[in-house]
Amino acid sequence: MRALFLALLATAPAAAAEPQPAPGRYCAAGQDLPGISIGPGRGVGIDLMDCPIATIARGRVRAARCYGMGGAEVPYDADLVVRPDGSLEHDGALFRPCHR
Template sequence: MRALILAAALAVLAAPAGADDYTWLLPEPALFCPIGANVMPIRILADRGIVIDGLACEGVRLEGGRVWAKSCVGNGSAAVDYDTDLVVSPSGALTHDGVRFLRRGGPAPCPAG
């Protein structure tokens, strides 16, 4: 039994560094609309990218209430790194810049107000 436990522990330690993928923390792809604020919506993309603050980002990493992306572009601009706050609640709602965002059940755009 000890040999089995030791083998399992070694297998975990030998896991590739690529296991550092935090995109699984993102909700399923959807449009998230702001509640009570006139700000841009957030979109989680099927390729595990995100559109936030008007920037389309790929290579997203979500950890500790922050989202980082190695490549974000907006309106034809050059690609930039991006780091901002983003909290995913257990209910699946998002909080960004003090605004709560809920998943939109219907088609875009988000309702006014």
């Protein structure tokens, strides 16, 4: 029975890896909004919050602890979609890598 289970597991298609944003700074396209920073590591800067350890999955960004203005420490959970072209969608706005 175990051998059958292992054989089925080996032939099952691998789950598609969810796209992750490339590290860097993203600017709102055509809008004056605070940018989004991805990295280093699992860090995310979003909505003027600094989240040193965040998870981006299933269209959300979540962190148990982020730091806001004045050093306020809060959890964070918001929408953040990684689009196929690598741009980001957040709170109804499109964010693309910043160009200087």
